[in-house]
Amino acid sequence: xxxxxxxxxRRAVLKGSTAALATLAAPSILRGAEPAPIKVxxxxxxxxxxxxxxxxxxxxxxxxxxxxxxxxxxxxxxxAKLEMxxxxxxxxxxxxxxxxxxxxxxxxxxxxxxxASGICLAASQTAARYDLPYIVDxxxxxxxxxxxxxxxxxFGPGFGTCARTAFDNLARINxxxxxxxxxxxxxxxxxxxxxxxxxxxxxxxPKLGFEILDTxxxxxxxxxxxxxxxxxxxxxxxxxIPSTYYGETVLLARTMQQQxxxxxxxxxxxxxxxxNTRFVKEFPEAADKIMDCNHWYDPRxxxxxxxxxxxxxxxxxxxYNLPLNYSCVGLLADALNRAGSTDRAKxxxxxxxxxxxxxxMPYGPTKFVDGQNQGAAPVSLQVQEGAIRVIxxxxxxxxxxxxxxxx
Amino acid sequence: xxxxxxxxxxxxxxxxxxxxxxxxxxxxxxxxxVLHIINFAHGAFLTAAMFAVWMAVTFLGVDPxxxxxxxxxxxxAIGYGAQRFVIGPASHxxxxxxxxxxxxxxxxxxxxxxxxxxADTRTITTDYAFxxxxxxxxxxxxxxxxxxxxxxxxxxxxxxxxxxxxxxxAIRAVAKEKLGASLVGIDVRHIYAVTFGLGCATLxxxxxxxxxxxxxxxxxxxxxxxxxxxxxVLGGMGSIPGALAGGLFIGVVESLTGLFFGDSLGQIGIFIxxxxxxxxxxxxxxxxRA
Numbered sequence: 001x002x003x004x005x006x007x008x009x010r011r012a013v014l015k016g017s018t019a020a021l022a023t024l025a026a027p028s029i030l031r032g033a034e035p036a037p038i039k040v041x042x043x044x045x046x047x048x049x050x051x052x053x054x055x056x057x058x059x060x061x062x063x064x065x066x067x068x069x070x071x072x073x074x075x076x077x078x079x080a081k082l083e084m085x086x087x088x089x090x091x092x093x094x095x096x097x098x099x100x101x102x103x104x105x106x107x108x109x110x111x112x113x114x115x116a117s118g119i120c121l122a123a124s125q126t127a128a129r130y131d132l133p134y135i136v137d138x139x140x141x142x143x144x145x146x147x148x149x150x151x152x153x154x155f156g157p158g159f160g161t162c163a164r165t166a167f168d169n170l171a172r173i174n175x176x177x178x179x180x181x182x183x184x185x186x187x188x189x190x191x192x193x194x195x196x197x198x199x200x201x202x203x204x205x206p207k208l209g210f211e212i213l214d215t216x217x218x219x220x221x222x223x224x225x226x227x228x229x230x231x232x233x234x235x236x237x238x239x240x241i242p243s244t245y246y247g248e249t250v251l252l253a254r255t256m257q258q259q260x261x262x263x264x265x266x267x268x269x270x271x272x273x274x275x276n277t278r279f280v281k282e283f284p285e286a287a288d289k290i291m292d293c294n295h296w297y298d299p300r301x302x303x304x305x306x307x308x309x310x311x312x313x314x315x316x317x318x319x320y321n322l323p324l325n326y327s328c329v330g331l332l333a334d335a336l337n338r339a340g341s342t343d344r345a346k347x348x349x350x351x352x353x354x355x356x357x358x359x360x361m362p363y364g365p366t367k368f369v370d371g372q373n374q375g376a377a378p379v380s381l382q383v384q385e386g387a388i389r390v391i392x393x394x395x396x397x398x399x400x401x402x403x404x405x406x407x
Numbered sequence: 408x409x410x411x412x413x414x415x416x417x418x419x420x421x422x423x424x425x426x427x428x429x430x431x432x433x434x435x436x437x438x439x440x441v442l443h444i445i446n447f448a449h450g451a452f453l454t455a456a457m458f459a460v461w462m463a464v465t466f467l468g469v470d471p472x473x474x475x476x477x478x479x480x481x482x483x484a485i486g487y488g489a490q491r492f493v494i495g496p497a498s499h500x501x502x503x504x505x506x507x508x509x510x511x512x513x514x515x516x517x518x519x520x521x522x523x524x525x526a527d528t529r530t531i532t533t534d535y536a537f538x539x540x541x542x543x544x545x546x547x548x549x550x551x552x553x554x555x556x557x558x559x560x561x562x563x564x565x566x567x568x569x570x571x572x573x574x575x576x577a578i579r580a581v582a583k584e585k586l587g588a589s590l591v592g593i594d595v596r597h598i599y600a601v602t603f604g605l606g607c608a609t610l611x612x613x614x615x616x617x618x619x620x621x622x623x624x625x626x627x628x629x630x631x632x633x634x635x636x637x638x639x640v641l642g643g644m645g646s647i648p649g650a651l652a653g654g655l656f657i658g659v660v661e662s663l664t665g666l667f668f669g670d671s672l673g674q675i676g677i678f679i680x681x682x683x684x685x686x687x688x689x690x691x692x693x694x695x696r697a
Contacts, residue, residue, distance in 0.1 A: 047526040090526060190671045217671045221528055223621050226420050226548070227665040227673075234413045247528070247622075258537040259546050282532075 037083035038074060038342055040065065040332065041103035041111035041132075042325075043123055048091025049221050052246055053115050053272065057137055058086065059316050060325030061112060063307065067326075068333045076340035082333065089114065093122035100126040100134075109342045110135065112328045115321065117141035117192045124152040131344045133335075133351055135328045138295065138321060140270060141192055145371040151344075153351050153368055155328050156295055156361075157376035163200045166269040166293035169380040169392045171208045173291075173401045180404045181238035181264050184210045187228060187252060188243040190217040197243045197269055213237050222248045229255045238264045238404075242271055249273035253286040264404035268292035275381045275388050276319040284386050289405035291382045295320035296390060298362035299398055307360055327359035331366060334358070362396050409666065412544045417666040418659055423551035425658015426558035430613040431631050432638035432650040433562060434606035440645025441582040441602040444502055448489075448509040449635065450628030451516035452607050456482055456614035457623040458520060464531040464618070471531065471615045472553065478611040486607025491600040520625040528624040536619050554616035561612050562651050565605070569647070578602055582645070634661075634674075637681040643691030652692060 042061040044054035065082045073079040085108050087099030096119040100111055104126075110133035114120035120139030127134040128149045136144055136154040140162055145154050157165070174181050186201055188194030198215050205212055213235045216228050225248065232240060240256075240263050242249055250273050253266070266289070268274040274292030297304040297320070307326055311318050331354060336342065339350035357365040364375040380392035382401055389399030409417075431453060438446045459478055463469040493512065498505040539546040569575035580588040581598045589595045621627075638657050642649025657677055664676035684691065 049528060051527050217669050219671050221622060222670060224420075224424070225670070227417055227662060227670060230413050230417055230420075230666060231409075234409050247530075254537050258539055258548065 035073075035078040035080040037081045038077065038336065039085045039103075039106060039108040040082050040329065041085050041087060041100070041108035042329075043087045043089050043096060043099055043103070043111055043113040043119070044325075045089040045091040045096075045115055045119060047088055049247070050091040050116055050245065052278075053138075053319075053321050054089065054091075056317065056319050056321035057113050057115055057325040059311065059314075060322035060327075061329050063310060063322075064326040064329030064333070068330070074333060074336045076337050077342070082329075087111075089116075089119045089123070091116070091119075093118045096120075096123040097126045099123070100132075104130050104132055108132070109336065109344070110332050110347060112332060113137045113325060114139050117144065117196075120144050121192075124149060127151055131348070133332070133344060133347045135332055135351070137325050137328050141196060149371065150352075151348055153331075153371050153373070155331055155359075155366065155373050155376065156324055157378055158372055159196060159200070161376065162270055162293065162378050163197060163204065165377050166267075166380070167201075167204050167208055169293055170267055173380065173392060173403055176401070177403045179209075182209070182211055183213050183235075183237045184239045184241055185213050185232055185235055185237040186215045186241050186243070187232075188215070188217055189220045189245055189248060191220060193270070194243045201241065201269070210239070218244060218248055218252075220245050220248060222251060225251050225255045226259070228252065229259045229261055232256065232263075233259060233261050236263075240266045242266065242268050242274075245272035246276060246279070247272075250279055250283060250286070253279075253290065254283060257286045262406050264406060266290045266405075268294070270294055270378070274383065276317070277388065278317050278319075280383050280386060280388060287383045288385075289383060289402055291380060291391070291401070291403070293378050293380045295324050296362070296379045296381060296396075297323040297360045298396065299390065300396070301360050303358070304360035323360045327361050330359055331356055414663075414666070416545050416547075417662045419545065419547060420551065421659035421662025422655050423547070423555040423658070424662065425655040426555040426651075427613055427616050427654075428631070428634050428638060428658055429651045429654020430558045430561060430609055430616070432635040432642070432654050433565060433647065434609040434613075435632070435635050436639045436642065436645055436647065436650045437565070437609075438603055438606040439639065441578055442490075442505070442599055444505040444509065445636075446509050446603075446606065447506065448513040448516065449606070449610070450632030451513035451520075452482070452486070452628070453610045453614060453631055454520060454623065454625060454628035455485075455516055456607075456611045457618060457621075457627060458524060459611070460614050460618045461529055461531055461623050464533075471533070471618045472557075475557070475612055475615045478615060479608045482611035483604040483608040485604075487600045487604035489607075490603035491596065494603070495596055495599060517625055517628075524625060526624060526626075528622045530622045531618050533619050548620070550619040554620070557612065557616050558654075559651075561609060562647065565609065566647055568605075574598075574601060634677060637677055637684075639691075640681060641684050641691055643693040646691065646693040649691055649693030 044057040046054040065084055069081045073081045085103050085106050087103055089096035100123045111127050112135045114123050114136055115138050117139040120136045121144055124134040128151045134152045140159040142159045186198050188198040242252055249271055271292045273279040274290045275294045280287045334356045335347055335350035339346040352368050354366045367374045379390050379396055381388050382391045384399055390397045391399055391401040435449050460471050463474045494508050497508045535549050538549040577593045577598050581595055638653035642653030660676040661673050665673035
């Protein structure tokens with residue numbers, strides 16, 4: 001864990017003085033004795049269809065907890081260490097709910113994670129019954145922050161923001177290339193995430209000058225997408241927009257390769273595979289030139305680079321779940337530190353007032369309005385020569401878009 | 408709506424998948440035809456076989472097609488043992504009991520698999536999984552084509568076994584008249600177990616053919632067994648040509664419903680047919696007339 005020294009050192013310096021003060025101010029009973037660890041609930045689906053995403057999320061949370069503890073724990077609480085209480089959401093909302101109930105009975109101070117929108121919705125609702133702070137990592141459904149729950153905070157961007165950014169970026173990439181793409185086919189998973197996104201796209205894409213030829217729903221998990229690819233071949237669109245999870249995206253890309261369906265571009269929106277290093281590594285040909293508008297870390301931040309190295313050193317893969325969950329736990333640690341208490345109402349208050357900038361995402365300091373972090377936004381990525389590059393916005397980009405992918 | 412090659416290719420895809428469905432249905436219909444029981448553990452045995460293939464590929468590096476003869480023997484033995492030592496003795500001569508025993512067996516097998524392998528969905532990767540054979544404008548997946556050919560060959564072998572060998576004659580004799588068969592010196596319990604073993608062996612073949620194009624998790628068998636029941640009902644209970652024809656037909660129906668109504672609704676067509684057959688022709692296409 002020596003790699004962690006750089007970002008930790010910086011954080012330790014920042015908070016060192018606060019820590020000293022806190023230790024002095026703490027009642028004598030706390031001084032000297034190691035304070036009781038603070039239990040943090042981490043909810044991720046690590047079995048079932050979403051298992052791989054959940055693993056990335058759990059790894060991110062684990063790294064963050066180790067990081068916070070190595071930097072001296074929660075200073076205002078006498079350097080109390082964070083302790084993970086893990087719950088497997090088993091890729092379905094019911095299991096997510098059960099695990100939140102269990103975490104609640106084990107006395108966690110907050111719950112972080114959820115991954116899928118359906119799980120996040122159900123789990124945060126359950127947490128709300130106990131006024132238990134819930135930090136959503138990925139779940140993008142706008143409903144999550146529209147229920148007026150005082151305990152639910154989403155660090156990452158919501159669906160509306162993602163969709164808007166994705167379409168704007170797409171329109172600009174297309175314009176810059178001389179508008180080669182006019183027709184589009186949407187392929188979406190038939191759950192909350194994919195169907196919701198498809199609905200927004202059907203409204204928004206025509207306004208940007210794209211003609212939607214068809215909208216195809218696929219179940220998760222899908223065993224065979226030959227029929228979908230046959231339809232694509234028959235429709236021959238310029239662009240294919242897949243909003244699917246990992247397995248289906250890989251299957252779609254490989255079946256398209258098999259059936260020689262080669263549109264001018266494949267542009268995922270919050271896609272489960274196009275910005276996953278595993279896909280790029282295992283199927284470089286199928287993944288080549290695929291674009292995706294998704295959560296991504298800020299490559300300019302030293303802490304992000306350190307996290308990538310740590311993940312590689314630990315033999316873990318990399319996708320956005322990892323830095324996102326890493327940051328969500330950091331957000332909680334910051335709130336705990338400012339609250340100076342594990343009282344749920346105070347932690348909720350501290351989260352709501354958060355202006356935290358020490359995360360690894362390209363967001364700027366946090367600012368929550370009705371539970372939604374206002375600065376959160378996705379970026380556009382493209383697989384180029386076996387690496388995932390940021391192609392838009394230019395402020396964060398480390399490569400130029402290759403579009404159209406095929407003449 | 409779709410051009411001819413597209414519909415043709417979807418139909419062909421359906422035929423190829425249907426052949427593997429037929430193979431799953433074959434074991435079910437054989438066991439029904441001889442033992443006169445509906446084997447609820449069929450799906451669980453298929454799941455177990457698919458996990459066996461997954462393990463052979465993942466841990467031993469064996470190609471799924473190479474694993475066919477080996478797993479066929481193993482699953483024949485498992486099926487033989489299950490009938491001879493568990494299902495047969497537990498039934499005490501009552502068919503109603505057998506139904507419950509196989510149901511119980513399926514729950515036990517599924518939960519053992521769940522405990523050992525967890526609920527994760529697993530797949531295997533082969534070099535040829537996405538290779539194609541070009542026939543004019545059609546691009547046919549190699550793995551499916553192999554599956555189709557193997558399914559046809561296995562059906563043929565099974566048909567040959569039942570019609571041309573002494574064991575086959577004994578199986579048919581037991582199916583027709585149990586008491587008579589035992590009076591002419593056929594060991595009925597042995598034949599029961601052989602039949603059940605054959606049913607399981609076809610599942611092992613089906614599992615080897617399925618894994619290159621499918622995934623496995625502890626509940627995967629149930630999806631197939633529902634389709635297999637539909638095929639058995641459609642083809643006629645106990646009929647081997649019926650299972651083959653029914654499987655191909657159901658495969659095409661599923662593929663075309665998927666093409667025209669979307670994959671989320673792909674299975675609707677199958678179950679509409681199931682209900683229609685039960686309503687209009689309960690003996691099935693090739694079933695003996697009542």
